Amino acid sequence: DGGITQSPKYLFRKEGQNVTLSCEQNLNHDAMYWYRQDPGQGLRLIYYSQIVNDFQKGDIAEGYSVSREKKESFPLTVTSAQKNPTAFYLCASSFQGGRSGQPQHFGDGTRLSIL
Amino acid sequence: QQQVKQSPQSLIVQKGGISIINCAYENTAFDYFPWYQQFPGKGPALLIAIRPDVSEKKEGRFTISFNKSAKQFSLHIMDSQPGDSATYFCAASTDKLIFGTGTRLQVFP
Numbered sequence: 285d286g287g288i289t290q291s292p293k294y295l296f297r298k299e300g301q302n303v304t305l306s307c308e309q310n311l312n313h314d315a316m317y318w319y320r321q322d323p324g325q326g327l328r329l330i331y332y333s334q335i336v337n338d339f340q341k342g343d344i345a346e347g348y349s350v351s352r353e354k355k356e357s358f359p360l361t362v363t364s365a366q367k368n369p370t371a372f373y374l375c376a377s378s379f380q381g382g383r384s385g386q387p388q389h390f391g392d393g394t395r396l397s398i399l
Numbered sequence: 400q401q402q403v404k405q406s407p408q409s410l411i412v413q414k415g416g417i418s419i420i421n422c423a424y425e426n427t428a429f430d431y432f433p434w435y436q437q438f439p440g441k442g443p444a445l446l447i448a449i450r451p452d453v454s455e456k457k458e459g460r461f462t463i464s465f466n467k468s469a470k471q472f473s474l475h476i477m478d479s480q481p482g483d484s485a486t487y488f489c490a491a492s493t494d495k496l497i498f499g500t501g502t503r504l505q506v507f508p
Contacts, residue, residue, distance in 0.1 A: 288442075290442075324408070324500060324501070325500060326405075326488060326498040326499055326500040326501050327443070327488065327496075327498040328498075329495060329496075332495070342495075374442050374443070376442075381494075382494045383494060384430050384431045384492050384493050384494060385430070385431040385448075385450070385492070387433065387445050387448070388445070388496060389445075390435075390442030390443050390444065391442050392440070392441050392442045393440070393441070393442050
């Protein structure tokens with residue numbers, strides 16, 4: 285079955301610690317996205333990548349970093365610079381990026397909390 | 400101008416009733432308007448989408464109505480069922496999706 289796998293499902297971060305959220309897709313999609321979801325605020329775009337070895341900042345990139353070394357994988361690192369990391373993080377992919385009308389397929393998210 | 404405003408924030412409907420969720424936008428460059436359904440602890444799933452060259456699109460019990468001049472679009476769920484209880488997000492895009500803030504729908508038997 286094709287889809288997007290996010291891991292872990294739950295993650296806890298200590299003060300001053302960097303943590304990495306995994307996102308893997310087997311849909312052969314070129315574009316991948318990271319969103320942050322907070323109650324009452326919808327989904328906000330953190331970073332996106334339209335092709336391997338390329339990525340762009342979204343609306344709330346500060347305190348986050350990404351890499352796109354493989355088509356299938358788009359890990360997100362929440363750095364210690366992100367002062368309010370508690371949220372539900374969602375990864376998505378689409379067949380192509382940079383074009384309207386491309387349906388985005390989502391993983392089931394990682395819930396990050398501060399210890 | 401990049402915002403998509405969604406209302407209501409929450410909605411309670413009796414089984415068999417019609418659920419209506421509304422969204423409004425400002426950016427006339429938006430040309431794709433999807434609706435996503437999200438169950439607790441899961442990622443959003445695409446429900447139905449529309450382009451601005453049509454005024455209505457229906458898929459089963461779900462209908463999008465689109466008013467280009469008013470820059471508004473809405474989701475209608477006919478014969479609402481308890482299994483429809485979820486959070487619904489509208490969105491609009493040019494090259495990136497801009498999401499509304501979500502509507503939590505509860506359908507009671």
